[in-house]
Amino acid sequence: xxxxxxxxxxxxVVEKEDxxxxxxxxxxxxxxxxxxxxxPPSGELVFLIRRNSFDEQNEISGRYSWNFQKSTSSFxxxxxxxxxxxxxxxxxxxxxxxxxxxxxxxxGTGTRLQVTL
Amino acid sequence: EAQVTQxxxxxxxxxxxxxxVTCSQNMNHEYMSWYRQDPGLGLRQIxxxxxxxxxxxxxxxxxxxxxxxxxxxxxxxxxxxxxxQTSLYFxxxxxxxxxNEKLFFGSxxxxxxx
Numbered sequence: 637x638x639x640x641x642x643x644x645x646x647x648x649v650v651e652k653e654d655x656x657x658x659x660x661x662x663x664x665x666x667x668x669x670x671x672x673x674x675x676p677p678s679g680e681l682v683f684l685i686r687r688n689s690f691d692e693q694n695e696i697s698g699r700y701s702w703n704f705q706k707s708t709s710s711f712x713x714x715x716x717x718x719x720x721x722x723x724x725x726x727x728x729x730x731x732x733x734x735x736x737x738x739x740x741x742x743x744g745t746g747t748r749l750q751v752t753l
Numbered sequence: 754e755a756q757v758t759q760x761x762x763x764x765x766x767x768x769x770x771x772x773x774v775t776c777s778q779n780m781n782h783e784y785m786s787w788y789r790q791d792p793g794l795g796l797r798q799i800x801x802x803x804x805x806x807x808x809x810x811x812x813x814x815x816x817x818x819x820x821x822x823x824x825x826x827x828x829x830x831x832x833x834x835x836x837x838q839t840s841l842y843f844x845x846x847x848x849x850x851x852x853n854e855k856l857f858f859g860s861x862x863x864x865x866x867x
Binding site: 742745 | 795798857858
């Protein structure tokens, strides 16, 4: 069965600090997709990134970067020079693409990030 | 504007009173799904639909029903709500028939069952 673990329940940082949100996953499939979603205080869920299991290249988008390591089954998310607007709950998610599982998306329990001045 | 529309945004009801939460998307998406969000549990899938008239259970389907008679609509029905169904509900859709595409979420429905 697939599983996503976000061990950090809450993280609090001061603005301009770098912060890394951890995501560890379990799957038996060799083909799968990993996602990060952001849920700001307003409550909506916003897509941040998708990565497939065959692409281990790290990705950078502005202050955001993602480190995907299949060897440790991790897909960590780093925010550089954090800002107050980054305060949100962040969810990591896993989608298996095996027979009979193409419709299953499993979310982690989320990490609440609080960025203060 | 491309969007997933959920209604109502807030709903307070009493145990046993049937209710429907509507969900509509205007992006011609194949895949639609319902999730509930509870503190400490993240988002858990209730039901999903890979196309019209094709629905299946997710991880927590007990007490819920869905239908997909039209591509754009995917209502969530609680025939006899109970207090343990008090939760924040999200509808989502994606372009493909599988969840390897990014999801577009509705704004959420906060349901309280008294």
